């Protein structure tokens with residue numbers, strides 16, 4: 002409650018604040034009559050069980066996915082030193098020694114293409130998330146009864162040969178036009194699509210750009226001399242990372 006002295010209580014300060022503190026102050030964020038007792042009822046939105054559940058979901062959905070993608074990006078840089086060099090060149094030209102910012106992205110089509118191609122090719126959530134129909138559905142000639150489990154395989158779009166020239170290769174040109182400018186692809190759906198699309202998509206895209214460029218700005222990645230052959234093999238997990246392999250991070254500074 003210390004915060005209340007200096008916060009403007011009519012302006013929600015954060016998600017946690019909105020659910021955990023605001024309703025107790027006298028009115029809900031929606032301007033409805035407040036309810037301290039609402040916070041005590043486990044069936045209401047403002048109960049702390051709900052807050053805990055939402056935050057756990059955000060952490061679970063938001064950490065492994067992003068870190069697995071970064072691990073794939075580094076793996077591809079180790080395997081493709083000529084591509085790594087082009088990313089380094091673009092970082093040196095656009096960012097230099099500054100701290101990477103999200104507004105650098107629009108001037109970095111090659112790096113942006115690498116991140117998109119990493120997500121497309123690595124396909125870290127091939128089984129997506131299972132969903133269930135809430136009513137009978139007729140879709141593309143099929144009757145799908147209410148209560149059917151649906152597992153939309155993202156590979157069917159991410160590796161679709163009618164959509165990508167070289168679906169089974171790491172090929173950044175999938176996201177570049179003939180002028181070297183970044184191009185969006187309709188079939189790029191690592192975050193799925195529709196009403197249940199990943200709620201963290203925008204945050205994840207910002208994180209991927211900032212983490213990847215920060216790492217690449219500071220290091221050159223090479224296979225460790227201790228290992229004979231470096232692979233892009235899939236490990237297991239919900240968000241599938243590459244297998245663990247030793248690499249050398251050579252400082253560029």
Ligand code: HEM
Pocket residue numbers: 058059060062063064066067070125126129130131132191192193194197198199200201202204205
């Ligand atoms: C590279 C990073 C990420 C990828 C590839 C990814 C991908 C996905 C996919 C495919 C889904 C399922 C969508 C569907 O069922 O159709 C999903 C759901 C979800 N994602 Fe992400 N995600 C990423 C990062 C994040 C981040 C950073 C957050 C939040 C901090 C997040 C939060 C969620 C949540 C809460 C759901 C469940 C949404 C729902 O059930 O309606 N994700 N994500």
